[in-house]
Amino acid sequence: MAKKLKVLFATSETHPLIKTGGLADVSGALPAALNGLDLDVRILIPGYTRVLEQMELENALKVDLLYTPGGAVRLLEGKMPGQGFPVYVVDHAGLYHRDGGPYQGAAGHEWADNALRFGTLSYVANLLSEQASPLDWQPDILHCNDWQTGLAPAYLHYSATPRARTVITIHNLAYQGVFDIKLVDSLWLPPEAVREIEGVEFHDQLSFLKAGLRFADSITTVSPTYAREIQDPFFGCGLEGLLQHRFDRLEGILNGIDTADWDPRADAHLVKNYTARTLSNGVENKRALQQELGLAQHPDVMLLGVISRLADQKGLDLFADIVPELLNDGVQICLLGSGDPVLEGRFSEFAHKHLGQFATYIGYNERLAHRMEAGIDAFIMPSRYEPCGLNQMYSMAYGTPPIVRHTGGLADSVVDAGSLENMQSDATGFVFEHADAGALLHAIRRAQAFYADLDKWHKIQRNGMACDFSWNASAAHYVELYEELLRS
Incomplete structure (x- = not known):
């Protein structure tokens, strides 16, 4: 032996x-x-x-x-x-x-x-x-x-x-x-x-x-x-x-990633479990998340989510800079994280001023993290650098297309969708190159265009869920x- x-x-x-x-x-x-x-x-x-x-x-x-x-x-x-x-x-x-x-x-x-x-x-x-x-x-x-x-x-x-x-x-x-x-x-x-x-x-x-x-x-x-x-x-x-x-x-x-802990088919934190074939079940998770976070109950409104340490590395100052414009579009946003007091203050202020449209949880909550991955429509991760990153993989496993910067493990794990007119067949998310607010906003705009085309959006969701991110x-x-x- x-x-x-x-x-x-x-x-x-x-x-x-x-x-x-x-x-x-x-x-x-x-x-x-x-x-x-x-x-x-x-x-x-x-x-x-x-x-x-x-x-x-x-x-x-x-x-x-x-x-x-x-x-x-x-x-x-x-x-x-x-x-x-x-x-x-x-x-x-x-x-x-x-x-x-x-x-x-x-x-x-x-x-x-x-x-x-x-x-x-x-x-x-x-x-x-x-x-x-x-x-x-x-x-x-x-x-x-x-x-x-x-x-x-x-x-x-x-x-x-x-x-x-x-x-x-x-x-x-x-x-x-x-x-x-x-x-x-x-x-x-x-x-x-x-x-x-x-x-x-x-x-x-x-x-x-x-x-x-x-x-x-x-x-x-x-x-x-x-x-x-x-x-x-x-x-x-x-x-x-x-x-x-x-x-x-x-x-x-x-x-x-731990595919036993992060599995939408069996995740005990979710209101409704689902697979790539039953994506419609995810609607109940979105509704439950909106209710839990005090967001307006609008199933068709695009809900963007962030789960992150609030630090310069994560590029969330870039996201904060474009939040007002995104809110003017009518999207909903939820954020879970803690760290830089300045960023904590900015996001808390958005939540205070935009009740029903922006929700902030300062701290960490494992249960809420799982429910957000299942309930949001797209995940925001605009890191200036990212050695690997795990949340973009959790997101894809849950059929939640990530919007990420082309760096480190984000570049190695997310396939950009391209344009609505020329969609990449194996797309799993949306990738932008430069660490600036304008590039991030453009990537979110591309995601919004795909979200309006359910067939293509579901294709991106299923592509992500088909990826093997196990250890x-x-x-x-x-x-x-x-x-x-x-x-x-």
């Missing part, structure tokens, strides 16, 4: 245990898909209070791994809810047992000790990936994710013991984990890690992500287009030179990458 390939998946968040964004979705779905391909996959995650509350920890004291001024770092073991594969929890009361989110306090400020919190996570990943691991299980592959685990490949590089091969996935290059260089002394790194020009130093500071990109055996991003974009100064965030140098180790693999193909691609690393 062939030996199972063993993978330790190190991440700062994973759905359903803890989530702030798309990283959690990927960190829940990809390990599950790999497990389904008969790999022995285990997740490593910090022991946040919310994680500990949700897990049945089988070994309350698995092993004391290392000591910090705040006490011992322990490793606990449990099972992934709904999946059953192992999850290792890095437990340290002083570092992780606190109110607030994984990265910020309740007031929205970054935790002052994030370098130590995620340096510890990285160091534990390193310990478990060495031949001298304290466990009786050692991975063949350590798969790191974003800056929070970026120091792990550096620790392994400077270790003298045999180790696992390493992969780091960039989910968003803009977040790099940059800290005071003096912290190197308290993060278990050797002096040469700073002295070497290709070490962990980045413009006189310590960069967790730069360390991962420099020392990992392979680098992946979450879409092919983003892998090309980040080698350009406009998208490279100062790391384009390193990425160009390591281009032969860089690969883009498009994320998938099957992406997970298989990762298996090929892992196996190639073990052969090299």
Whole structure:
């Protein structure tokens, strides 16, 4: 019998245990898909209070791994809810047992000790990936994710013991984990890690992500287009030179989505389930959404929706600039999200002034997100850059054509409809090139023209619903990458 390939998946968040964004979705779905391909996959995650509350920890004291001024770092073991594969929890009361989110306090400020919190996570990943691991299980592959685990490949590089091969996935290059260089002394790194020009130093500071990109055996991003974009100064965030140098180790693999959780045929959040053959059932979901959000009950009025973090990256300032013109057209708009206070204020003001036509929910609501994907007519995603994006895939799965900018994973997943007179036969949405309000408005205008032609609109809906955005193909691609690393 062939030996199972063993993978330790190190991440700062994973759905359903803890989530702030798309990283959690990927960190829940990809390990599950790999497990389904008969790999022995285990997740490593910090022991946040919310994680500990949700897990049945089988070994309350698995092993004391290392000591910090705040006490011992322990490793606990449990099972992934709904999946059953192992999850290792890095437990340290002083570092992780606190109110607030994984990265910020309740007031929205970054935790002052994030370098130590995620340096510890990285160091534990390193310990478990060495031949001298304290466990009786050692991975063949350590798969790191974003800056929070970026120091792990550096620790392994400077270790003298045999180790696992390493992969780091960039989910968003803009977040790099940059800290005071003096912290190197308290993060278990050797002096040469700073002295070497290709070490962990980045413009006189310590960069967790730069360390991962420099020392990992392979680098992946979450879409092919983003892998090309980040080698350009406009998208490279100062790391384009390193990425160009390591281009032969860089690969883009498009994320998938959890097709069990996001399935209009069986989604328990919906008023009425439906398929590509029963699109008319979606009318009831639109009516219910309009009622829930206080929008006027007009089934034939085009309803545009946004589900997003409100940030400059997402291009929603461009959308805010054209909202008045869209409202003059008579369309309805609903928005679910939070973030930039200025954008929150602008969208809340639209909702206040245009009752029955514009609805805003500031915050996040998983149930409402599902109901919006099923109830809106078109999804707005005008990102300035988008490493992959998941909501455009959720939208297509729900027969909701997305309107997106041509960047990153949006370019790789959405096929533009073209013009009403010359429609692209495999169209799944509407794509525009330039990050400006006029280009976005023109794309929405094209969508409005198609919406008025039900036959063509239904064609776009069905094309999107026929796409396979499951993790099957992406997970298989990762298996090929892992196996190639073990052969090299």
